Amino acid sequence: MKHFNLEDASQIMIGAFALAVPVSFSEEAWSIGESLPLINLAMLFALSMLFLTFFAYGSVFQGNIRQRALAFVARLFLAYFIAAVVVALLLVALDKFPLASEPATALKRLIVITMPASMGAIIVDSFDKE
Secondary structure (H helix, E strand, O other), X not given: OOOOOHHHHHHHHHHXXXXXXXXXXXXXXXXXXXXXXXXXXXXXXXXXXXXXXXXXXXXXXXXXXXXXXXXXXXXXXXXXXHHHHXXXXXXXXXXXXXXXXOHHHHHHHHHHHHHHHHHHHXXXXXXXXX
């Protein structure tokens, strides 16, 4: 069984960056991140995890998770977490991640922009199949 390694992490970072950049530069994403209610943010997070699950199951793990359930779940959360870190770094660079002064806004923007970034992350990760 292949384990998560630096190559996997770099693929996830590149995929997340590829989709996070255009969205992170969007004032609409910043505004949505300020105004979206918590229930909608929860739905975005759930949708992100749902689509990551479907894609990783079918493409990264090729439907074979019976003996690798823990690796499968870990891969999902690592992909989302790494994508979120990439998004946070981009937003910090753009001075649009007010974690100290407005943590709720920062977290909302992070969730909004991590949704497409996480999909880019898992897609690029799938190029090197398990």
